[in-house]
Amino acid sequence: MKESLSIVIPVYEEEESLPELYRSLKDVLDGLGVPYEIIFVDDGSRDSSLIILEDIQATDDKVVVISFRKNFGQTAALAAGFNYAKGDIIITMDADLQNDPADIPRLLEKINDYDVVSGWRKKRRDPLISRRLPSVIANWLISVVTGVYLHDYGCTLKAYRSEVVKNIRLYGDMHRFIPAIASWVGAEITEVETRHNPRRFGTSKYGIARTLRVVLDLITVKFLQSFSTRPIHAFGPAGLALGGVGFLISLYLTYVKLFLGEEIGGRPLLLLGILLIILGFQCVILGLLGEMLARIYHESQEKPIYVVKKVLGR
Secondary structure (H helix, E strand, O other): OOOOEEEEEEEOOOOOOHHHHHHHHHHHHHHHOOOEEEEEEEOOOOOOHHHHHHHHHHHOOOEEEEEOOOOOOHHHHHHHHHHHOOOOEEEEOOOOOOEOHHHHHHHHHHHOOOOEEEEEOOOOOOOHHHHHHHHHHHHHHHHHHHOOOOOOOOOOOEEEEHHHHOOOOOOOOHHHHHHHHHHHOOOOEEEEEOOEOOOOOOOOOOOOHHHHHHHHHHHHHHHHHHHOOOOHHHHHHHHHHHHHHHHHHHHHHHHHHHHOOOOOOOOHHHHHHHHHHHHHHHHHHHHHHHHHHHHHHHHHHOOOOOOOOOOOOO
8 A cells, every 4th residue: 555645735815826736736646646634733824814715625625724813934834834744744835935845745755765855946946136046055064963865955855754753743944954864763864856936926024134044943953863862961161161160260379379389369370260150159059950850750740762663573
């Protein structure tokens, strides 16, 4: 039996694109000969997007429409789509027609050997300064920090095995980091070149300020990747280093006072030593508090600190 598909599409004010997107998707998916569903997640659109989606759903029982009360963002829309998806393989894409539904078979060719297949818009049809250049910087930075090297983290067109994304908790603007987050639980990731069409309707919802938010989110992702279950390892070394330097400074000043007879009360070095000792102590305490919070979080939710791929012999 062939694996079923769920196509998850966040929608925010794309009324002009939706009819053509639906027709293109139907042509591609009907040609695959596999069970499928199309999940549109209307993210609080203020135009006619929801009305159009409701009309489409009324004529096609393979279409699911999820409507948010207000605009919660792309991460929330994808999370809702993942929660409602019933397919073995989940494919995400944008609603603005810049992702081409004809590329879906390319993703499916790779998904048998991988857990995540990411699209790579090698020839992007976006403005250089406002979109492509910030994207190149962001992709390089994310790849270096997370250790998961992809050319195009920002491409929404991706294919996931259902069991991978349904075990990922998304919040904030974490949708762009899904491949990196999936890699933490041992998912195998690859990418394929996909087409990128110029925007025909409306305007882009992203600006150059998005790159700054990526940097802030990346700090969060890196911390969660490395220290979510052992925060003392993040704050402890810093605390010991600061406290150690402060102790050495204080030890030196004690030697100067007792053996050389010099006055140290007005020396800035004394204040620096005391400050470093206090900061070091605070860092260690912060790490211990983090350990307590992590323990409470995992124990209260009974959330394991591991992910099982398969079990044999049961």
